[in-house]
């Protein structure tokens with residue numbers, strides 16, 4: 001394939017979907033997580049990044065662990081019972097609705113993604129669950145998300161909600177400052193008492209910085225073509241107007257881990273961070 005994909009509304013590449021000759025973000029993430037829904041071209045991205053960061057798969061496992069712990073936290077420690085999960089990815093173990101509905105069976109989860117494979121698998125998984133929706137939309141176009149009728153029909157924006165932006169914004173290839181504005185637009189639209197959870201590749205600005213930047217180069221020049229690492233200060237800008245829940249913006253591995261960390265952290269574990277913020 002030599003033709004360029006058509007740009008979407010936000011100027012990003014159109015989703016790759018089922019084309020097995022092009023890597024898709026969702027399928028590459030599935031390959032990182034040892035899933036089965038990926039092609040050779042997706043696994044090639046993993047191999048390229050592993051050449052610079054052998055522990056690269058832990059970027060995905062740490063991200064996923066953070067997501068699951070955040071779901072459990074919000075379901076048990078807050079009254080949030082509606083969730084908007086932007087860039088949900090292919091169904092895997094412990095999806096958002098499975099974690100939160102274990103605690104709150106009536107919790108509503110609106111998944112959003114633009115990858116046709118994700119939508120097909122997601123809808124198949126959720127056919128029986130009336131408290132879940134899968135909506136096809138461009139998550140890097142926040143106005144379109146906020147005006148989307150399917151989402152507004154399912155999520156009540158007059159009531160606090162949980163907004164997830166997990167492992168997504170580092171795949172935005174437009175202007176470096178744009179994610180900040182995207183988050184501001186989304187957060188402005190949330191009612192007081194809402195929670196926002198976000199995870200993102202981190203440049204730790206220490207002796208592991210070179211590995212982060214090498215991995216970034218590998219991602220950007222891979223068949224997937226995205227994977228930006230941001231510094232702690234840059235990531236803090238993605239939570240405008242929010243009060244961060246303890247312990248604030250930290251490596252995902254350090255956000256209320258399930259147990260003590262006995263082994264030294266790998267490079268990958270040092271290069272992905274996340275936080276949860278509450279809108280006052």
Ligand code: SAM
Pocket residue numbers: 012025026029063064067086087088089090112113114115118137138139140165166167168171
């Ligand atoms: N949030 C999940 C998690 O943390 O486990 C999955 C993260 S996965 C790395 C990123 C997801 O974002 C993929 O499923 C991809 O299809 C989706 N995505 C990327 N760009 C998107 C866009 N412009 N609009 C909608 N979804 C997008």
